[in-house]
Amino acid sequence: MKKIYTLVLLALATFSVNAQDEALKPVEGPRIMFEKQVHDYGQIQQGADGNCEFVFTNVGTEPLVLQNVNATCGCTVPSWPREPIMPGEKGTIRVRYDTHRLGNIGKAITVTSNSVGDNSNRITLRITGHVNPAQN
Numbered sequence: 001m002k003k004i005y006t007l008v009l010l011a012l013a014t015f016s017v018n019a020q021d022e023a024l025k026p027v028e029g030p031r032i033m034f035e036k037q038v039h040d041y042g043q044i045q046q047g048a049d050g051n052c053e054f055v056f057t058n059v060g061t062e063p064l065v066l067q068n069v070n071a072t073c074g075c076t077v078p079s080w081p082r083e084p085i086m087p088g089e090k091g092t093i094r095v096r097y098d099t100h101r102l103g104n105i106g107k108a109i110t111v112t113s114n115s116v117g118d119n120s121n122r123i124t125l126r127i128t129g130h131v132n133p134a135q136n
Helices: 002-024
Strands: 032-034 038-045 051-058 066-071 076-079 090-097 103-113 122-132
Touching: 032 122, 038 051, 066 076, 066 090, 076 103, 090 103, 090 122
Parallel strands: 038 122
Antiparallel strands: 032 051, 051 090, 066 103, 076 090, 103 122
């Protein structure tokens, strides 16, 4: 019985190591991976700094190109790198939210790129939070 138990554990350990190796292999073609896809401002005051960043890495084997980055309204302004992001390199999408608007923040930023696999060529980033009136 101990031999069977040991063999099963050895087989599971081998399978786990192989699965991890597969996950670490670069994807053929360009592939975008974000460090986070939601930025929560929390409770902020009117007129506070509305800037945030979404950092990403090209985990693929070919240059990544961001074709377009757009927001759901004019109160949210994204800026992004226009040059290709080489394999293994990082890039940053900067977003500025107009904090003069009071109330809940719930905006989406759509990133369109040449990324391959798992519908990653179109990713939605989100910003959330709440803008409170400024204290006098």
